[in-house]
Amino acid sequence: MPDQSPLLSLSKLSLRFKGQPVCAVEDVSLSVAAGEILCVVGESGCGKSVTAMALMGLLPPGAAEIHGGVMTFDGQAFDLTKDRVPSDLRGGRIAMIFQEPMTSLNPVFRVGEQIAESVQRHSGCSRGDARLRSLEMLRCVGLPSPERLLDQYPHQFSGGQRQRVMIAMALANDPRLLIADEPTTALDVTIQAQILNLIRDLQRDTGMGTIMITHDLGVVADVADTVAVMYGGHIVESGPMTEIFENPQHPYTIGLMASVPRLSGPRQRLTTINGTVPSIRQMPSGCRFRTRCAFAAETCSTRPAQAEVGPDHSVACHFAPLEQMLKVAG
Numbered sequence: 001m002p003d004q005s006p007l008l009s010l011s012k013l014s015l016r017f018k019g020q021p022v023c024a025v026e027d028v029s030l031s032v033a034a035g036e037i038l039c040v041v042g043e044s045g046c047g048k049s050v051t052a053m054a055l056m057g058l059l060p061p062g063a064a065e066i067h068g069g070v071m072t073f074d075g076q077a078f079d080l081t082k083d084r085v086p087s088d089l090r091g092g093r094i095a096m097i098f099q100e101p102m103t104s105l106n107p108v109f110r111v112g113e114q115i116a117e118s119v120q121r122h123s124g125c126s127r128g129d130a131r132l133r134s135l136e137m138l139r140c141v142g143l144p145s146p147e148r149l150l151d152q153y154p155h156q157f158s159g160g161q162r163q164r165v166m167i168a169m170a171l172a173n174d175p176r177l178l179i180a181d182e183p184t185t186a187l188d189v190t191i192q193a194q195i196l197n198l199i200r201d202l203q204r205d206t207g208m209g210t211i212m213i214t215h216d217l218g219v220v221a222d223v224a225d226t227v228a229v230m231y232g233g234h235i236v237e238s239g240p241m242t243e244i245f246e247n248p249q250h251p252y253t254i255g256l257m258a259s260v261p262r263l264s265g266p267r268q269r270l271t272t273i274n275g276t277v278p279s280i281r282q283m284p285s286g287c288r289f290r291t292r293c294a295f296a297a298e299t300c301s302t303r304p305a306q307a308e309v310g311p312d313h314s315v316a317c318h319f320a321p322l323e324q325m326l327k328v329a330g
């Protein structure tokens with residue numbers, strides 16, 4: 001059972017990009033415990049990556065203004081509006097993997113050197129020990145003949161192998177927290193499943209907390225303990241994974257669910273989501289989902305507060321819980 005005290009918590013992160021009329025991410029709170037996988041899910045453009053970058057102190061300098069947000073990691077609190085996230089956390093106690101490994105692997109260095117360099121930077125160990133650790137990690141992520149691979153360059157690997165190398169590099173310093181931003185999106189389906197299984201197995205072995213960012217509810221069903229659903233820079237629903245799948249309460253979550261098989265029981269098609277995520281310049285006031293919501297009413301022009309609809313299950317919708325609405329809608 002995961003330890004319940006959060007390893008990382010983020011409270012009310014709000015940030016706005018220069019020149020944009022509204023915050024790209026607004027009042028986003030989430031938390032993840034050691035040994036737990038939190039999936040942050042939502043369509044493209046909902047603010048998932050930007051939230052992760054803010055946590056890591058990786059937002060492009062000068063491009064975004066953080067208006068609020070406190071991150072607590074391992075008992076240490078950082079006011080993200082003014083404190084810098086210490087660089088020794090990044091790649092050390094907090095590791096990150098991205099969608100496209102080629103953007104984080106340097107094409108001109110052998111992969112063994114790249115993993116070893118990261119190990120040496122964070123642990124200060126000898127070159128020899130760092131090389132041994134690299135070898136151990138390549139073996140641990142299931143790459144064949146790791147001795148030979150140490151001396152190869154990133155372009156000599158397939159997409160799936162490169163993602164394994166990235167995972168080896170991310171986990172080489174025994175992070176307490178892994179942030180994985182769409183780590184399987186660029187891979188084909190069978191490789192996706194292998195990489196997800198690998199991350200889940202390593203996560204169980206090490207007890208690290210994990211924030212998995214995805215737009216794919218299949219990934220959520222495969223790996224999540226808890227889920228935060230993002231829409232238009234807001235968290236619209238969050239709760240335990242089974243609760244989100246079996247008892248979704250936000251019209252956006254329900255819409256997302258309509259496109260994937262249910263975990264169990266008869267498949268119900270409640271609604272589908274028309275249209276696309278509005279651009280930041282066209283973002284409606286109040287509930288940002290209201291321009292696409294089948295239940296939208298006048299009251300939705302004011303922003304709904306988060307309401308508890310069950311244990312650890314909260315929803316930001318004026319009509320939550322939705323049972324009454326669904327009866328009316330038939």
Ligand SMILES: Nc1ncnc2c1ncn2[C@@H]1O[C@H](COP(=O)(O)OP(=O)(O)O)[C@@H](O)[C@H]1O
Nearest residue numbers: 017024043044045046047048049050051063280
């Ligand atoms: N460097 C940037 N400058 C301006 N706007 C940005 C920048 N990066 C992201 N955004 C905007 O922030 C919003 C959220 O983007 P992002 O976090 O990448 O979405 P997701 O990861 O959920 O697909 C989008 O509206 C996007 O256009």
Ligand SMILES: [Mg+2]
Nearest residue numbers: 048049050181
């Ligand atoms: Mg993204």
